[in-house]
Amino acid sequence: MYLRRCKRTRGENQHAYWALVESQRTAQGPRQRVVAYLGDIEEAERLGVKATAECATVRQGNLFGEPDPVPVRIDPDRVYVERARQFGGAWLGLELLDKLGLREFVEKTMPCGREEVPWSMMVFILVLARLLDASSELSIAEHFYSRSSLADLLGVPESKINDDRLYRALDALLPHKAELETYLTEKMGDLFGIEYDILLYDVTSTYFEGGAKLNEQAKLGYSRDHRPDCRQVCIALVVSRSGIPLGYEVFDGSRTDVTTVKEIVEMIEGRYGAADRIWVMDRGMISEDNLEFLKENGRRYILGTPKATLKKFEQELLSKDWQTIHEGLEVRLCPSPDGAETFILCRSEQRREKEKAIHSRFEKRIEAGLTSLADSCLKKKHLPGTVERQVGRLLGANSRAQSLFKVVVNKNEDGSAFIEWEKLKAWQEWAQLSEGCYLLRSNVKDWSAKDLWEAYIQLTQAEAAFRIQKSDLHIRPIWHQKKERVHAHILVCFLAYVLWKTLAQLCSRAGLGDEPRKVLDEIKTIMMVDVVIPTIQGPVIRKRCIAKPEKHQALLLQMMKLTLPESLRIHEM
Secondary structure (H helix, E strand, O other), rough: EEEEEEEEOOOEEEEEEEEOOOOOOEEEEEEEEEEEEEEOHHHHHHHHHHHHHHHHHHHHHHHOOOOOOOOOOHHHHHOOEEEEOOOOHHHHHHHHHHHOOHHHHHHHHHOOOOOOOOHHHHHHHHHHHHHHOOOOHHHHHHHHHHHHHHHHHHHOOOOOHHHHHHHHHHHHHHHHHHHHHHHHHHHHHHHOOOOOOOEEEEEEEEEOOOOOOOOOEOOOOOOOOOOOOOEEEEEEEOOOOOOOOOEEEEEEOOOOHHHHHOOOOOOOHHOOOOOOEEEEEEEEHHHHHHHHHHHHHOEEEEEEHHHHHHHHHHHHOOOOOOOOEEOEEEEEEEEOOOOOOOEEEEEHHHHHHHHHHHHHHHHHHHHHHHHHHHHHHHHHOOOOHHHHHHHHHHHHOHHHHHHHEEEEEEEOOOOOEEEEEEEEEHHHHHHHHHEEEEEEEEEEOOOOOHHHHHHHOOHHHHHHHHHHHHHHOOOOOOOOOOOHHHHHHHHHHHHHHHHHHHHHHHHHHHOOOOOOOOHHHHHHOOOEEEEEEOOOOOOEEEEEOOOOOHHHHHHHHHHHHOOOEEEEEOEEE
């Protein structure tokens, strides 16, 4: 132990005081812990404290471990608090990391080198920042870290956190992607009894801010974010029936969904083995080549089919032999001619009303547009080619009802155009019959129609994973420009999503539902403060305290079997 002279500036005045400091060895290297702040003590008192500290150091004892504490009188009028920090979210995030054993795994996977702050520690900061207050690396360094209690919980001072170090941590993390995915899949399965018998596969896209010209994967393509003007990458994700992620891959922004299936299936089977799993995919993944590939080696599947396939089942749609799954939903099994597959006809009342409203809206738009064009042709001469292009644009903008109309552009004797159009009764009858209906196909033969439908509808778990990544974890837009940094950014978002699902599982076990957003928001509001207690004798006592949770917060923690610490030791950093 030794005495350290400290200075603090308040306004235009500078105050000096003394602190009793103890050196400690930690996993992050030597650290100094402030045992007590002594204030502005006299020379004689300072020499006495110094002698006592040196004596305690020689005996290798603890200065505050003496059996007879010295009583002091507190000056209550001068007690105050300072250094308020957000505590609950950072503490909860670290609890989730420990629950998964992720801290220990990352520290082993990314061993310490010559870096001043271990890369594993920087990774924890990146992931927790993404979970608690998703923002850029620069914002983490300049704002988030100083407002949170991570410096106290991790022992990394604020002065050591900068955007350059965070960027380099991304580079150090990326090579361990496959190891992390495999470990987390097995750990989540062990912790929460997750079964990976059904694998849900879906693809989304996320766009760039900026040109991203140095990234060969950043390309224009079909944008799920309604930003066709921006370059993007596609992200393919595989999750379990409860939404637990097994792995993901990043593809070119122009890649179509149907071309990713073989690569993803082989990646998952290469990593976890070709066990008897059932693949569930939507109709965007289906092609004859993909069907043949899935049938190889006895793979089982439940797939959506294109809407046009329904036409082959017109007679089955007219049948009255339907099984009710729940109110407003009916299904009907239709074996394929060769008996190798089963088609599942589904009819949803809610979906019927939605599609009926869409058809009606587009029908009215087309009818109004055609009427306006016909009136314009009567009032003014138009060339037939010009009118045909206008009709094409009108029908293309309202494609859901374009087949209802038969439109003919004719030519008058003077060469001007006029329009004739009619509604096709056959299309109206088919629309009324097929609205609300969709078709699935599967080679799973030992399941009921209800089981097959319920397995397919769980694709919403993959959609929910993308929604959380985009809305809560802010995976979009991507500000990084280099390919490797983009992949590392997505990996950090993936790890944050794993923490999100871990909290969801804890909430589910506690009877709080499986949506952790509200629980996280409540725990995040718990604060940490330093209570400064001046004494009559002169020395100042400083205690780092955790705010007492409100009743509802305490109840949440109790139900999830989490214990909040009452105080923290003050470290000199």
